[in-house]
Amino acid sequence: VGIDTRFYARHSTELDVPEAHRSTVDKLLSEPYLILPGDELRLNADALEVVQKTGLRLVRISQYSHKSGTSLLKEEVARRRLADRVIVFERISYSFLRFLLQHAAAYAGFVDASWQPAGWTVACESLASGLPIVLYDGITAREMADLGLPHDLLRIVPVGDRACFANELAAIAATERTAAQTSVAQQFASRVLNAETTAPEFARNLAAALGGKK
Numbered sequence: 001v002g003i004d005t006r007f008y009a010r011h012s013t014e015l016d017v018p019e020a021h022r023s024t025v026d027k028l029l030s031e032p033y034l035i036l037p038g039d040e041l042r043l044n045a046d047a048l049e050v051v052q053k054t055g056l057r058l059v060r061i062s063q064y065s066h067k068s069g070t071s072l073l074k075e076e077v078a079r080r081r082l083a084d085r086v087i088v089f090e091r092i093s094y095s096f097l098r099f100l101l102q103h104a105a106a107y108a109g110f111v112d113a114s115w116q117p118a119g120w121t122v123a124c125e126s127l128a129s130g131l132p133i134v135l136y137d138g139i140t141a142r143e144m145a146d147l148g149l150p151h152d153l154l155r156i157v158p159v160g161d162r163a164c165f166a167n168e169l170a171a172i173a174a175t176e177r178t179a180a181q182t183s184v185a186q187q188f189a190s191r192v193l194n195a196e197t198t199a200p201e202f203a204r205n206l207a208a209a210l211g212g213k214k
Contacts, residue, residue: 002198003121005189008128012099021089021096028059028087028103032173035104035126037061037097039068041118043110043136048076050108050166051085056173058108059100060088101129105173113138114159127153128189130182134168136160147192153185 017025036047039062051058062068070090077086089100101107107126111119117139126133127149134155135141141156155168191197 002193002195002202003124003128003189005124005128005186005194007094008098008101008125009130009186009190010098012095012102016093016095016099018093018096024087025099028057031057032105033057033059033087033103034106034108034169034173035059035061035100035131036108036110037101037125038111038119038122039064041112041116042068043112044069044073044076046160046162046165047108047110048073048080048082048086049162050110050169051082052080053162053166054170054173055085056169057084058086059104060086061092061097061100062088062090063092097125098129101126101131104129104131105177106169107131107133108165108169109133109135109140110165111136111138111140113140115139117143124189124193127185127193130177130185132172132177132181132185134165134172136165149188150184152181153188 034056036042036058047058047060060073062070070088074088077083107123109119109123113119113136119135120140123133123135123140123144132153134157136159137156138159141154144154145156157165157168
């Protein structure tokens with residue numbers, strides 16, 4: 001139905017970072033990092049393999065740990081000695097989420113969207129925050145492409161091709177994001193993904209499907 005794009009486009013400051021996480025975030029900002037928010041249908045194993053392959057850092061955010069396998073993820077991170085490469089935040093505020101999104105290099109869409117548009121909301125939030133997105137091929141990626149999202153903001157990877165995913169993320173992380181790229185992503189989100197635009201059309205289509213008037 002769309003999101004509040006104005007919220008995610010609003011400039012974040014260090015005041016959005018909880019005191020308990022200040023030292024972690026200070027270290028995090030010293031080099032590019034990728035971000036993977038969300039819970040169900042997230043492919044944590046793929047994310048870990050790409051982190052090991054590239055050496056890039058990944059911020060994993062879960063609001064509902066029991067739905068996202070966060071406990072197992074943290075165990076695997078410890079077993080592989082990746083604690084300095086994979087940072088897990090749980091049950092955080094939306095303002096802190098916005099800060100982490102705005103300072104990331106890219107949204108790493110390790111999500112199974114083969115049978116439903118999983119990861120759609122987070123992809124929208126990432127674009128509204130000014131990020132490029134890398135997605136496995138699926139319903140969400142194809143819908144974004146159909147909506148006209150430029151190629152430099154949307155990289156679509158064959159499902160399960162971790163090597164290709166790693167290459168796309170590494171290429172993005174190696175190039176500093178420009179203000180112009182951030183602006184294009186935010187403008188696209190504002191024009192196409194904002195709830196004030198999408199919700200009325202959704203309501204009309206729903207009413208028509210239920211036999212009402214358009």
